[in-house]
Amino acid sequence: MQCNNCSVLELEFEIKVMGNTNIEALPQIVEHMKRRGIAVKAKEQGLVVPESGAKEFMDFCHHFMETEQVLFRINRERWKPFADIETVMDMQWIDEVIRKELIRCHYQPIVDAHGKIYAYEMLARFQNEDGSVIYPGEIFPAAKSRGRLYALDRVCRMTAVKYAVALKEAKAFINFIPTSIYSPEFCLRSTTHLANQLGVNPEQLVFEVVETEKVEDLDHLKTILAYYKEKGFEYALDDVGEGYSTIEMLTDLKPNYMKLDMQYVQGVANDAAKQKVALQFLRKALDVGSVPLAEGIEERTDFEWLKEQGYQLFQGYYFGKPSPTPMEVDVALAL
Structure with a gap:
């Protein structure tokens, strides 16, 4: 048995989208990621992706979505504004x-x-x-x-x-x-x-x-x-x-x-x-x-x-x- 909190496995990002524009775009994003071979799990009004997939989603989001209506979290912690996701990725050296x-x-x-x-x-x-x-x-x-x-x-x-x-x-x-x-x-x-x-x-x-x-x-x-x-x-x-x-x-x-x-x-x-x-x-x-x-x-x-x-x-x-x-x-x- 391994505790995810005590290990240093690749982070999983849970992403939640709101607003009609973002919700309508979500199925296309999931399909796009699957075609790219990214392990993505679709959820109602959101998805779960590994960090590599989160970077792909981040690029897509900045160009085609209303980012102020997108939230993310890791390890089931509190939801944060999507704008904070880059800070989490920039700190990858701690791993x-x-x-x-x-x-x-x-x-x-x-x-x-x-x-x-x-x-x-x-x-x-x-x-x-x-x-x-x-x-x-x-x-x-x-x-x-x-x-x-x-x-x-x-x-x-x-x-x-x-x-x-x-x-x-x-x-x-x-x-x-x-x-x-x-x-x-x-x-x-x-x-x-x-x-x-x-x-x-x-x-x-x-x-x-x-x-x-x-x-x-x-x-x-x-x-x-x-x-x-x-x-x-x-x-x-x-x-x-x-x-x-x-x-x-x-x-x-x-x-x-x-x-x-x-x-x-x-x-x-x-x-x-x-x-x-x-x-x-x-x-x-x-x-x-x-x-x-x-x-x-x-x-x-x-x-x-x-x-x-x-x-x-x-x-x-x-x-x-x-x-x-x-x-x-x-x-x-x-x-």
């Missing part, structure tokens, strides 16, 4: 990045209150085949436009597990997009199998719900996290103040770690408003039995203030920037 796994990981240290390495966050880095860098600001919009966020999340997750082998006993924090998981048992089976195959202790892996995808279906998220827990993994919640505001909700989710966002960390030692948020967050984490982690630390004063309040884990440029190999932290500097 090769995913298919050929042109991804590597950098390690950013996470330390305890004594400056000792506790874990590393695994941060994905992307590149073209020629080795040139692709920035996250390019990669994620491209993946989203082509319905590839699911496939990208999977390959990033698998790559991070491979890179975790180098960590020995330190934990690895691995970002994941919960909305990319259709069925935890099916979608995450390959992750658990790879960890077992590589001899990575499940207790070393901490799966972190990323802040870029706001979770609306909390029951689905709980199902995912229950699966991780059953397999021996830990999990962390990011951006807690935004997505998980109540103690009751956090108690249900039972995160092992909660991350305080850098906007409340940087400058906290001298900002009363940030201190108030940081202390509320700390109480919330301790109330639900989570380890509080402050990320984005760049100044010693912020580290000292947060440590004095009771924060247990810390991450940021003050301790080390992401690097291609796991780096040690200068304990004297950290303390």
Whole structure:
């Protein structure tokens, strides 16, 4: 069984036409495509074609149809104006990045209150085949436009597990997009199998719900996290103040770690408003039995203030920037 969302098969475009002119032209278009050997499926007021066929339809549409009355969608997502179809096609390069796994990981240290390495966050880095860098600001919009966020999340997750082998006993924090998981048992089976195959202790892996995808279906998220827990993994919640505001909700989710966002960390030692948020967050984490982690630390004063309040884990440029190999932290500097 193969999940279309997690694979990088050729996209299918579902096209819907409206208006008498377009509807009358539709049968001729279908016949034309069949004569050209294009795998086209006719539907009421529309058709379904592979990407190569969508390009043919696009040329035909621009010349003979009223394009403002044509819609398209991929992967049963929402319908979009036909004018947006070129953007989806222009982003086809993302398919090769995913298919050929042109991804590597950098390690950013996470330390305890004594400056000792506790874990590393695994941060994905992307590149073209020629080795040139692709920035996250390019990669994620491209993946989203082509319905590839699911496939990208999977390959990033698998790559991070491979890179975790180098960590020995330190934990690895691995970002994941919960909305990319259709069925935890099916979608995450390959992750658990790879960890077992590589001899990575499940207790070393901490799966972190990323802040870029706001979770609306909390029951689905709980199902995912229950699966991780059953397999021996830990999990962390990011951006807690935004997505998980109540103690009751956090108690249900039972995160092992909660991350305080850098906007409340940087400058906290001298900002009363940030201190108030940081202390509320700390109480919330301790109330639900989570380890509080402050990320984005760049100044010693912020580290000292947060440590004095009771924060247990810390991450940021003050301790080390992401690097291609796991780096040690200068304990004297950290303390």
